[in-house]
């Protein structure tokens with residue numbers, strides 16, 4: 090008989106995840122509190138949005154993760170810093186998409202978990218400063234940048250991710266405040282994109298906010314296409330919006346008809362020409378691996394499982410997934426990895442959808458390999474070359490590390506009583522906007 094499946098002590102693994110996270114948090118507090126990023130090799134500080142204007146990004150991203158881990162003192166430290174220091178009256182252009190998923194989402198999740206009303210006020214404050222990007226646009230497609238102090242907008246050359254990834258964060262603000270403006274501008278931008286789909290039902294990814302014209306021909310489930318599709322489904326899950334679900338079903342049907350390809354028995358999603366369906370290129374961004382989870386949670390479990398199987402073959406090959414993969418040769422055109430969380434994201438989504446232990450095992454490997462490759466003196470480091478022995482570290486830790494993979498591992502392994510495993514919602518930045526149990 091084959092060997093019995095490993096009955097792993099998941100709670101012990103969860104405690105390791107928590108231990109690593111709190112170790113990293115204590116280093117951030119000691120060396121870089123208030124900085125957007127800690128520099129994990131040197132212990133230095135780094136700005137993310139605008140040089141010279143850190144807004145405490147890593148602290149904002151960490152609050153809900155700390156809270157879900159039951160680390161109430163540490164969550165209190167983060168909230169204390171935010172309430173005493175965070176001020177968005179900054180005379181500089183901020184990227185609307187990144188500010189939304191990280192700051193609006195992070196503050197909204199912190200409010201959802203802790204109940205602190207000041208955190209909701211701050212989420213509304215920053216969302217109000219982003220609104221001019223939508224209202225100043227002749228098409229309703231938001232500009233890429235807005236000056237948080239003056240409301241001046243810039244950057245009409247945009248893409249479907251940066252015009253279409255707002256409805257989750259903006260929608261809960263509308264739900265929690267009663268002000269429909271946020272949901273309405275977020276959904277309207279998604280409608281404009283959907284109405285421009287090609288005859289094949291596919292979407293190119295680059296678009297002009299002032300003319301509404303497509304600026305490229307290829308369609309992708311990776312960046313900058315990915316979270317547009319994700320948020321169509323999410324708008325249905327969160328708010329029961331049947332129109333968003335219809336748009337999701339139409340586009341997903343076209344993607345599965347035209348963008349799916351089996352190579353060496355593995356399912357991949359190459360970039361294709363949105364007007365002809367012709368395969369344009371077979372590289373896969375590691376960010377596209379989130380799509381396995383989206384397929385799984387939206388009723389396409391078989392395809393989701395098969396796409397995760399493909400990425401798991403790549404994880405078996407590389408240990409830590411490279412930023413981009415050429416699946417025809419299983420080579421890494423870009424061997425870096427900026428601590429990308431998507432493989433763990435889809436492992437959690439597929440585990441929630443199927444209960445299949447294989448997804449916990451895969452996320453466990455992802456965690457182990459991240460610790461062995463990225464742990465540095467003061468935190469966890471991005472990598473410039475996952476194929477080197479040992480991998481080459483870079484002196485930076487992205488804000489999403491504090492919100493994403495460590496939370497995915499914790500939720501997968503801990504069975505925490507602070508999370509409703511049946512009715513919940515995590516944003517594309519893993520911000521918990523539904524399902525916190527206080």
Ligand SMILES: O=C1NC[C@H](CO)[C@@H](O)[C@@H]1O
Pocket residue numbers: 190316376429430431489493517518519
């Ligand atoms: O949606 C996103 N895209 C890029 C980051 C993670 O790779 C993160 O900000 C988020 O998950």
Ligand SMILES: [Ca+2]
Pocket residue numbers: 316379516517518
């Ligand atoms: Ca994401």
